[in-house]
Amino acid sequence: MSTATVNVAALAEVGAPPPVLLTVEEAARCLRVGRTTCFALIRTGELESLTIGGLRRVPADAPAAYLARRRAEQGAA
Template sequence: MSITHLDARPAQGNDPAPVLLTVEEAARCLRVGRTTCFALIRRGELESLMIGGLRRVPADAPAVYLARRRAERHAA
């Protein structure tokens, strides 16, 4: 699986792939806990936004985070 295809859950039937993930779904994508995911968001390492009172993570943000971490590791 390439990092561009990270998703919290596969699209089912005619359901389109999600554009926004809950924090819990993003955490599942990254295989980390909810608390760790919120810490990444708080530090600005994982993109998120508020919609009403709900915190959402763009569906491509986990892949972007992973790509950045991999680039940092290779640069070191």
């Protein structure tokens, strides 16, 4: 099974816009967690996602928002 990687720098070189949506695998790589953990975060509502057709996608800004919330929670504790 092949996993596609998003090379934002390479996309910028060819003039392509940055991705708006990530696959769950791409979001997991952004967060440096496994695919199963990423699906668990989605299932609990901690990581925003949406379904398009039969595909689960994560908005490109959702991993950063998740991390910001986690940092704020840990800072408040």
